[in-house]
Amino acid sequence: MDRPVQPATALYLHVPFCASSCDFCSFYQEQPKRGELDRFLATIEQELALQPPGRVETAFWGGGTPGLLPADDLSRLGEAMVRAAGQPREWTVELAPSSVRADKLAALKALGVTRVSMGVQSFDDATLDALGRRHSPKQVMEAWELIEAAGFASRNLDLIFAIPGQDERRWTEDLRRALALKPDHLSTYCLTFEEDTAMFVKLSQGKVKIDRELEARLYRGTWEQLEAAGYAQYETSNFARPGHACRHNLITWEMGSWIGYGPSASSQWEGRRWTNPANLDQWTQGVAAGRPVREQVKELSAPDLLCDALVFGLRLNAGVDPAALAARFATPLPAGITRLFADLAAEGLMEADGPKVRLTGEGRMRADAVGVAVLERFD
Ligand code: SF4
Numbered sequence: 001m002d003r004p005v006q007p008a009t010a011l012y013l014h015v016p017f018c019a020s021s022c023d024f025c026s027f028y029q030e031q032p033k034r035g036e037l038d039r040f041l042a043t044i045e046q047e048l049a050l051q052p053p054g055r056v057e058t059a060f061w062g063g064g065t066p067g068l069l070p071a072d073d074l075s076r077l078g079e080a081m082v083r084a085a086g087q088p089r090e091w092t093v094e095l096a097p098s099s100v101r102a103d104k105l106a107a108l109k110a111l112g113v114t115r116v117s118m119g120v121q122s123f124d125d126a127t128l129d130a131l132g133r134r135h136s137p138k139q140v141m142e143a144w145e146l147i148e149a150a151g152f153a154s155r156n157l158d159l160i161f162a163i164p165g166q167d168e169r170r171w172t173e174d175l176r177r178a179l180a181l182k183p184d185h186l187s188t189y190c191l192t193f194e195e196d197t198a199m200f201v202k203l204s205q206g207k208v209k210i211d212r213e214l215e216a217r218l219y220r221g222t223w224e225q226l227e228a229a230g231y232a233q234y235e236t237s238n239f240a241r242p243g244h245a246c247r248h249n250l251i252t253w254e255m256g257s258w259i260g261y262g263p264s265a266s267s268q269w270e271g272r273r274w275t276n277p278a279n280l281d282q283w284t285q286g287v288a289a290g291r292p293v294r295e296q297v298k299e300l301s302a303p304d305l306l307c308d309a310l311v312f313g314l315r316l317n318a319g320v321d322p323a324a325l326a327a328r329f330a331t332p333l334p335a336g337i338t339r340l341f342a343d344l345a346a347e348g349l350m351e352a353d354g355p356k357v358r359l360t361g362e363g364r365m366r367a368d369a370v371g372v373a374v375l376e377r378f379d
Pocket residue numbers: 017018019020021022025026027029063064065096119
């Protein structure tokens with residue numbers, strides 16, 4: 001198999017602990033107990049030492065709630081990562097408002113963390129309640145003050161819209177309150193109903209409903225409000241002030257290489273994709289035995305990578321250059337893709353810009369369906 005060119009490398013580290021479960025969340029997480037935290041830290045150190053990635057350009061600690069770890073544990077984890085992967089140029093750590101403390105932020109700053117991302121979701125008590133989220137708007141404001149004082153190079157807020165009970169007025173107010181904090185980056189996600197979540201159960205029981213027309217209005221309203229405030233959209237759900245786009249996410253959307261550590265973390269590395277077990281015991285046992293367990297292992301062919309580079313690249317406002325991607329992965333574009341792009345353009349969902357194609361606003365709202373159509377051309 002030809003090894004495709006891999007332009008940039010990223011490291012993802014999954015910290016699988018949360019103080020409580022949010023109703024919409026399907027990420028792997030456990031209740032934090034001291035013994036489990038120690039086991040996790042010791043195993044991550046072993047996993048990093050067993051398969052060190054070499055120098056990476058970016059690192060991202062997600063979860064779970066990495067910011068739940070005490071300051072000493074954050075330092076221990078960060079030092080282990082830097083020993084194995086060097087000092088990343090961009091290093092993001094996710095925080096939850098209820099667990100932000102000055103000593104933790106100081107530990108992260110001392111490690112060289114450049115970017116923090118706080119999962120706010122909403123500033124409205126009733127909306128937070130509908131999400132089963134256990135922080136208060138007051139905690140968000142207190143956490144933000146500490147984050148500002150710590151002086152990170154880039155600060156992101158995550159928000160969610162189309163939450164049951166949230167109309168356009170409430171969402172506009174959430175955005176207004178987020179903008180008042182002047183973050184460098186904003187991620188705004190439309191609520192999704194993932195299987196095995198409390199929110200999905202409510203949907204199946206008819207207790208909540210999906211309103212696609214409201215979702216479309218909220219998408220459009222978000223894009224207008226953020227653009228007017230000086231935030232450039234660079235992906236369907238992501239907006240940044242100049243110079244603050246998240247490089248780590250761009251590496252994954254542009255089909256670079258990333259390696260994941262910790263339970264449930266996914267990797268795309270050296271022409272192969274896999275996922276670590278979403279189970280602390282299984283993950284620990286594999287690493288302790290010197291043979292990390294890898295699930296859903298897939299050897300990646302050049303057409304696989306070309307297909308995914310098109311699907312994910314089309315979510316970016318910059319669009320993609322199909323011919324350049326075909327050359328990068330040394331494989332031809334499939335028959336029918338030019339016709340598909342012409343049809344999408346005729347429907348007003350896509351536009352050409354020199355050698356590039358990109359989705360229009362309407363197209364970005366239907367990016368999932370466009371992705372499926374692209375995939376079908378590769379079958
Ligand atoms: S949304 Fe974040 S804090 Fe809530 S359960 Fe999921 S990972 Fe934990």
